Amino acid sequence: MDIRVKRRQGDFSIDAAFRTQEVGVTALFGRSGAGKTSIINMVAGLVRPDSGHIIVNGRPLFDSNTAVDVPPEKRRIGYIFQEGRLFPHLSVRSNLTYGLRLIAEAERYVNLDQVVHLLGIEHLIDRRPARLSGGEKQRVAIGRALLTSPSLLLMDEPLASLDAARKAEVLPFIGRLSREFAIPILYVSHALEEILNLADAMVVLEGGRAVAVGSIEALMSRPDLPLLTDCSDCGAVLSTRVALHDRRSGLTHLSFSGGILKVPGFDAALGTKVRVRIEARNVAIALVPPQQISVQNILRGSITEIVPGTGSLIDVRLDIGGSLLARITAHAREDLGLMPGQEVFALIKSVAVMHDAPGWHEQRSNCCRLPAPGPLPFKANTD
Amino acid sequence: MEFLELTPLEIEALKLSLKVAGWAVAGSLPIGILVAWVLARVQFPGKSLVDGLIHLPLVLPPVVIGYLLLVLFGRRGLVGSWLYDTLGITLAFTWKGAALAAAIMAFPLLVRAVRLSLEAVDRELESAARTLGAGPVRVFFTITLPLMVPGIIAGMLLAFARSLGEFGATITFVSNLRSETQTLPLALYTLTQIPGGEQGAMRLCVIAVGLGMFALVASELLARRFAARMEG
Structure with a gap:
C-alpha cells in the first residue's frame, strides 16, 4: 500500500505519506482529529484528495498526476464503519448479500455460509437491523463487507461505539478475518490497547501527518514517540x-x-x-x-x-x-x-x-x- | 335503501374525480421525486428561482394558474398548439387538462414531502452502499428510494387530496363539462347554483368526505406497514 495524500478541509490539512505491506493488520493510530478517518475515506474513495496517489496491491486507485480516480464501487475495498451502517429496510440476509450479488462468482473467495458461520450470526439472519444489539450489528457489518471478497478491508474504529463486553464479542472475529482469509486490514483506532492486541504494523498519525511507520515491536521500542508511551497501559x-x-x-x-x-x-x-x-x-x-x-x-x-x-x-x-x-x-x-x-x-x-x-x-x-x-x-x- | 344508490351524475363525477386525481398523482410523482432530488442534492445557480417557481401554485390564486394554463396549453397556446400538431393531444376542455391542472396545483405539496424525506436519508448509508460495489443509480433505487417511502406516501396523499379538491384552476382551464371535466367539487358547485339542488349537493358532500377519509386511512395503513417492516 503506497499512500501519499494531501487535502485541505477548513483549518485542518492532511499531508500524509506512508508505505506498508498488504499483509495482516495495519493500524492507523492517532488521537481524535489526527486525520485517521479522512485518510481511510480517501482510500475507500469516499473523500477525494486534493493531490497525491493511492496505490493498493499495486493498483492505482487515485493519482492526481495521471487523473486516475477509481469510484468507490470499483475499488474492491470493504469498509466497516464505526456505527455499522446497516441498511435499516433490509433483513440481515439482504444486508449481507447486498454487495455479494454485485460480484462475479469467479471473483468471490468467500460465500454466505462461511461468513455466517465464522461470525456466529446464523440466528440473526432473518431479523431487521433494528432488532440487533450493537455487537451483532457490527458483526453483520463485518460480514457484509467481507462478502464482497475485497482485496483490502478498512475498519474505522469498529469497536468504539461498543461497551467492553460487546468489544470482547467482536474483537476475536477481526483477528480471525486476517488469519483465515489472508485479507489485509487497515484498522483505524485511537485505542492503543486494541492496536497492540490486533495489529502487526502501525502508522502513527499526528496533525494529519504520518510521523512513524513500522512493525508494532519496532515502534513500541522507540522512545521518541510520546503518543505511544504517554499512556497508562503502554x-x-x-x-x-x-x-x-x-x-x-x-x-x-x-x-x-x-x-x-x-x-x-x-x-x-x-x-x-x-x-x-x-x-x-x-x-x-x-x-x-x-x-x-x-x-x-x-x-x-x-x-x-x-x-x-x-x-x-x-x-x-x-x-x-x-x-x-x-x-x-x-x-x-x-x-x-x-x-x-x-x-x-x-x-x-x-x-x-x-x-x-x-x-x-x-x-x-x-x-x-x-x-x-x-x-x-x-x-x-x-x- | 334508495338513497344509498348513486345517481348517474354522482357516479360520473366520482369516477372522473378518481381518474383525474389518480393520473395527476401518478404522472407527477416521478417528476416530483426528480425535482426533490435536484433541489435537495444539486447546487446550481438560479436554484432559489426554480424553487420559487415550483411553489408558485401555493401562493397564487388557483384561477391565475388556470388562466396561465389556458394561455399556454389552449389549442392556440404556445405549448398547446405544438401538442396538438405533433402528438394530436388536446388538453383544454378535456379530463387530461383537468389532471394537468390538478397535478400542477398539487406539485409543491408533493415535492415538499418527498424532499423532506430525502433530506432525512442518512447519506452515510449511501456511501456504505457505494463501498459494497453499487453505482450511484443502483444506490438510489436500492437504498435512497426505499428509505424515502414514508415521505413518498405522505406526498402522494397530500397531492391526491389536493387534486380531489381542485376547483379554481380546473374550472378556468377546462371549464365545467359533465362527464368530461365535471369532477366532484365542480358537480357540487353546479348543484348549489340550481334551485332544489341542496339534497344532491349534500350527497356529494358526503361522498367527498368518504373519499377523503378513505385516502387518509389507506396512507396511514401503508405507512404503518412500512414502519413495521423496518422494525422487523
Missing part, C-alpha cells in the same frame, strides 16, 4: 514462539530473542508465533535475582534509557534481548541508583503477560478459563 511488545507446554506446572513457555517467558498454559502447536505484550506497570526491577518469590519470569538485561514520566513515575527501558519497558516510581529509582547501562533483572508475573495466541479467543468465548475479565480479552488482571 508497554513493550515481543515476538515469541511456543517452545514448550509444561504439563506439570501448567505453564506454556514462549521463547524470544532474550530467553524464555512463562505464561499460563494455552493450546497452540509448538513453534506457533505468539505476540506478547507486557505493560510497563507490570514490570518490576531488581538489582540481584530475587529468591523465594512467586514471580515466574526473571530476565537479565541492561538499562538502555530512563524516561521521565508524569508526576512521580518514570519509565525505564530495558534491553533483555528485546525491548522491555518498566514503569517505576522516581523514588524507587533513586533507592536502587538506576543508571543507563546498568545490569538489572526484570521481574514479570506470568499472569501479566498478554498474548494473541490462536485458540485463546475460543477459550475465552467458552467462558473464562483464564482469569482475565478486563475490558478487553487480552487484558490480564494483575491485582
Whole structure:
C-alpha cells in the first residue's frame, strides 16, 4: 500500500505519506482529529484528495498526476464503519448479500455460509437491523463487507461505539478475518490497547501527518514517540514462539530473542508465533535475582534509557534481548541508583503477560478459563 | 335503501374525480421525486428561482394558474398548439387538462414531502452502499428510494387530496363539462347554483368526505406497514 495524500478541509490539512505491506493488520493510530478517518475515506474513495496517489496491491486507485480516480464501487475495498451502517429496510440476509450479488462468482473467495458461520450470526439472519444489539450489528457489518471478497478491508474504529463486553464479542472475529482469509486490514483506532492486541504494523498519525511507520515491536521500542508511551497501559511488545507446554506446572513457555517467558498454559502447536505484550506497570526491577518469590519470569538485561514520566513515575527501558519497558516510581529509582547501562533483572508475573495466541479467543468465548475479565480479552488482571 | 344508490351524475363525477386525481398523482410523482432530488442534492445557480417557481401554485390564486394554463396549453397556446400538431393531444376542455391542472396545483405539496424525506436519508448509508460495489443509480433505487417511502406516501396523499379538491384552476382551464371535466367539487358547485339542488349537493358532500377519509386511512395503513417492516 503506497499512500501519499494531501487535502485541505477548513483549518485542518492532511499531508500524509506512508508505505506498508498488504499483509495482516495495519493500524492507523492517532488521537481524535489526527486525520485517521479522512485518510481511510480517501482510500475507500469516499473523500477525494486534493493531490497525491493511492496505490493498493499495486493498483492505482487515485493519482492526481495521471487523473486516475477509481469510484468507490470499483475499488474492491470493504469498509466497516464505526456505527455499522446497516441498511435499516433490509433483513440481515439482504444486508449481507447486498454487495455479494454485485460480484462475479469467479471473483468471490468467500460465500454466505462461511461468513455466517465464522461470525456466529446464523440466528440473526432473518431479523431487521433494528432488532440487533450493537455487537451483532457490527458483526453483520463485518460480514457484509467481507462478502464482497475485497482485496483490502478498512475498519474505522469498529469497536468504539461498543461497551467492553460487546468489544470482547467482536474483537476475536477481526483477528480471525486476517488469519483465515489472508485479507489485509487497515484498522483505524485511537485505542492503543486494541492496536497492540490486533495489529502487526502501525502508522502513527499526528496533525494529519504520518510521523512513524513500522512493525508494532519496532515502534513500541522507540522512545521518541510520546503518543505511544504517554499512556497508562503502554508497554513493550515481543515476538515469541511456543517452545514448550509444561504439563506439570501448567505453564506454556514462549521463547524470544532474550530467553524464555512463562505464561499460563494455552493450546497452540509448538513453534506457533505468539505476540506478547507486557505493560510497563507490570514490570518490576531488581538489582540481584530475587529468591523465594512467586514471580515466574526473571530476565537479565541492561538499562538502555530512563524516561521521565508524569508526576512521580518514570519509565525505564530495558534491553533483555528485546525491548522491555518498566514503569517505576522516581523514588524507587533513586533507592536502587538506576543508571543507563546498568545490569538489572526484570521481574514479570506470568499472569501479566498478554498474548494473541490462536485458540485463546475460543477459550475465552467458552467462558473464562483464564482469569482475565478486563475490558478487553487480552487484558490480564494483575491485582 | 334508495338513497344509498348513486345517481348517474354522482357516479360520473366520482369516477372522473378518481381518474383525474389518480393520473395527476401518478404522472407527477416521478417528476416530483426528480425535482426533490435536484433541489435537495444539486447546487446550481438560479436554484432559489426554480424553487420559487415550483411553489408558485401555493401562493397564487388557483384561477391565475388556470388562466396561465389556458394561455399556454389552449389549442392556440404556445405549448398547446405544438401538442396538438405533433402528438394530436388536446388538453383544454378535456379530463387530461383537468389532471394537468390538478397535478400542477398539487406539485409543491408533493415535492415538499418527498424532499423532506430525502433530506432525512442518512447519506452515510449511501456511501456504505457505494463501498459494497453499487453505482450511484443502483444506490438510489436500492437504498435512497426505499428509505424515502414514508415521505413518498405522505406526498402522494397530500397531492391526491389536493387534486380531489381542485376547483379554481380546473374550472378556468377546462371549464365545467359533465362527464368530461365535471369532477366532484365542480358537480357540487353546479348543484348549489340550481334551485332544489341542496339534497344532491349534500350527497356529494358526503361522498367527498368518504373519499377523503378513505385516502387518509389507506396512507396511514401503508405507512404503518412500512414502519413495521423496518422494525422487523
